[in-house]
Amino acid sequence: MELYYSFSILLVLASFFAYLNLRFLKLPSTIGVMIIAMITSIILVVFGHIFPDTLTRFSKLIAEFDFTEVLMGAMLNFLLFAGAIHINMLDLKEQRWPIIVFSTLSVILSTLIVGVLLYNILPLLSIEVPFIYCLLFGALISPTDPIAVLGILKNANVPKSLETKVAGESLFNDGVAVVVFAVILQLAQGRNIDLSFSHISWLIIKEALGGFLLGMVLGITASKAMRKIDDYKVSVLITLSVVMGGYLIAHAMHISGPLTMVAAGLIIGNYGKKTAMSPITKDYLNKFWELIDEIMNAILFLFIGFELLLIPDILGYWQIGLICILLVLFSRFLSIWIPTLVIPFKEKFNRGTIKILVWGGLRGGVSIALALSIEEGPHKQMLLAITYFVVVFSIVVQGLSIGKLANKVLPKEA
Secondary structure, three states, X not given: OHHHHHHHHXXXXXXXXXXXXHHHHOOOHHHHHHHHHHHXXXXXXXXXXOOHHHHHHHHXXXXXXXXXXXXXXXXXXXXXXXXXXXXXXXXXXXOHHHHHHHHHHHHHHHHHHHHHHHHHHHHHHXXXXXXXHHHHHHHHHOOOOHHHHHHHHOOOOOOHHHHHHHHHHHHHOHHHHHHHHHHHHHXXXXXXXOOOHHHHHHHHHHHHHHHHHHHHHHHHHHHHHHHHHOOHHHHHHHHHHHHHHHHHHHHHHOOOHHHHHHHHHHHHHHHHHHHOOOHHHHHHHHHHHHHHHHHHHXXXXXXXXXXXXXXXXXXXXXXXXXXXXXXXXXXXXXXXXXXXHHOOOOOOOOHHHHHHHHHOOOOOHHHHHHHHOOOOOOOHHHHHHHHHHHHHHHHHHHHHHHHHHHHHHHHHHO
């Protein structure tokens, strides 16, 4: 029952913070909830000396949740499916080459650039960290977060083709990012691993392609089942079983659960809606998953705000945190700009488009979850702190300004 009580408290807080945001701050829901949670965390820390029991109990409540497992093993599947089910497959097909390149080559490039730059900058601040841990930070911070991107782009005034590039990249880069992070993490922990090109390539292919194929099978099977009944209540149950059962299958097969959810959502959202659903079923299904998306996002960004309580000495890392914000943005720019120079894309990338792709590459809960998954050691607190700095800046500053930036740079570059 303790888990039920803990989750109940978080859900009540999420709804209360969402109300406060809508009533007073009037920011995008995800950003508003996170900011209020951060302010609450700061207040708890400030008054923790006066009411130590309150701070201790609340910090214990947050610590009881395995954020990595809750996000990567549960919430991410619902959020990715909810996001993918509303994406037009034709839009993705039109932007397929940029999405493929940015979700694979750009992730690897960014990992290397961040790792090398951080390793050379840290000694200037009298901080000694092994290169492999700098590379590990590069791996966990390089993938753009699909949850943050999809949640914020809804309210940003970005052209459809550009929105599809950014959203598509964020949906598909998890397969590569998780494999790269897992390999580097095993090396950092001193485990033996086959680093041959063929082995690493096979891991990526198995993780990404395997997840995508499983998702397609689940999506097509579910769509055919829904076509035979066309009942909105049973159709919603079928999609829930695809998400929850599909993740169990993907986990058992050691393939990408996130990509399984993306593929299944795309198939049901396009093929399923077109061939298997009446307008009533389609309407109920859309509204159900929009509601799930809002609830999960509120809880997730509440988590991110309260994660501040798990980094007690975060202010001690403010200097390297600010440097890493600039470092990550610069690495993002290079990882986007270099492929546009060497790969003959059908569509020409002008300066305005590259600026939006760089600034719209938001980091979020996935990066924090990966940082928390690192085993306890002398470098974990620093990696977690600088990850938090980058994520908060990304969501708050980049997320709130992406629409204004699009209005400013795109007309001039047209």
